[in-house]
Amino acid sequence: MKSLKKQRRIQIIAITIVALIVATGLIGYAMRDGINFFRSPSEVIAAPPSPAEVFRIGGLVEVGSLQRGQGETVRFSVTDGGATVPVEYTGVLPDLFEEDQGMVGLGSYDGTVFTATEILAKHDEDYMPKEVVDALKEQGVYQEPSDG
Known part of the structure; x- marks a missing residue:
C-alpha cells in the first residue's frame, strides 16, 4: 500500500515538473518577438546586426539630413555623435x-540603411529616451537641458 502511494506521489511530481518546463518554454517562445534590443548608431556600425533582426535605434536626427520622398517615404540620418546611420521610414x-531632436526607431538594418517600421519622437522640449541619453553620454555629446 505504501509503495502505491509513494509511486503516485512521484508521478504527480514528475508531471508537475514537466508541465512547468513546457509552460516556461511556451512563454519564452511567445515573447521572443516582443523583445527588441536598443542600439546606438555607434553600436550598429561597430557590430552590424543581421538583416532579419528587429531592434530599436536611437539618437539625434542629424541636422540637414531630413529628406521627404514620394508619398510618405522619409529619409534622414540618426547620430549619437560618434557614428551616423541612414534611416528610411514610410x-x-x-x-x-x-532635426537635432531625440528619436527612437524600430526596424531592421540591412548593412547600409536602417528601415524603420515605427518612429517615436520626444514628447516635450526636455525629454529624451533613457537609452538615447546614455548613448550620447558615452560619446560625450549629451548636454543637460536648461531650465528655461
Missing part, C-alpha cells in the same frame, strides 16, 4: 519629429 512621422 509612414506619418510624429508631430514633434524634427
Whole structure:
C-alpha cells in the first residue's frame, strides 16, 4: 500500500515538473518577438546586426539630413555623435519629429540603411529616451537641458 502511494506521489511530481518546463518554454517562445534590443548608431556600425533582426535605434536626427520622398517615404540620418546611420521610414512621422531632436526607431538594418517600421519622437522640449541619453553620454555629446 505504501509503495502505491509513494509511486503516485512521484508521478504527480514528475508531471508537475514537466508541465512547468513546457509552460516556461511556451512563454519564452511567445515573447521572443516582443523583445527588441536598443542600439546606438555607434553600436550598429561597430557590430552590424543581421538583416532579419528587429531592434530599436536611437539618437539625434542629424541636422540637414531630413529628406521627404514620394508619398510618405522619409529619409534622414540618426547620430549619437560618434557614428551616423541612414534611416528610411514610410509612414506619418510624429508631430514633434524634427532635426537635432531625440528619436527612437524600430526596424531592421540591412548593412547600409536602417528601415524603420515605427518612429517615436520626444514628447516635450526636455525629454529624451533613457537609452538615447546614455548613448550620447558615452560619446560625450549629451548636454543637460536648461531650465528655461
